[in-house]
Amino acid sequence: xxxxxxxxxxxxxxxxxxxxxxxxxxxxxxxxxxxxxxxxxxxxxxxxxxxxxxxxxxxxxxxxxxxxxxxxxxxxxxxxxxxxxxxxxxxxxxxxxxxxxxx
Ligand SMILES: [Zn+2]
Numbered sequence: 001x002x003x004x005x006x007x008x009x010x011x012x013x014x015x016x017x018x019x020x021x022x023x024x025x026x027x028x029x030x031x032x033x034x035x036x037x038x039x040x041x042x043x044x045x046x047x048x049x050x051x052x053x054x055x056x057x058x059x060x061x062x063x064x065x066x067x068x069x070x071x072x073x074x075x076x077x078x079x080x081x082x083x084x085x086x087x088x089x090x091x092x093x094x095x096x097x098x099x100x101x102x103x
Contacts, residue, residue: 018093018094021075021090021091021094022094024071024074025071025091025094026067026068026071027058027061027063027067027068029094029095030095031061031063032091032095033095033096033097034057034061035054035057035058035083036083036084036087036088036092036095036097037097038053038057039053039054039057039080039081039083039084040084040099044080047079047080047081047082048079048080049079050079050080051065051069051072051077051078051079051080051083052080053080054068054069054072054077054080054083055069072087075087075089075090075091076089076090084099
């Protein structure tokens with residue numbers, strides 16, 4: 001396999017991975033994007049190692065946390081700050097939300 005082929009396969013793999021994540025997201029892309037900016041807002045309290053802020057956001061949007069929280073866990077989001085860092089890593093490109101643009 002030459003280098004170009006490898007590169008293409010890798011890109012394809014990445015694309016499939018993104019597609020899989022994309023269909024697995026248990027809420028709207030826009031809502032997920034809003035969640036990330038909500039958690040990353042200026043006045044956000046320090047993370048207390050729970051998903052308190054995330055759950056409050058979901059409830060305010062009438063989204064059932066029981067559906068979303070396990071999904072966040074699959075992507076390493078076990079507390080509010082991990083949602084920004086770990087879940088964001090997986091979905092940032094999909095939702096088109098980027099940390100640096102918001103800081
Ligand atoms: Zn945390």
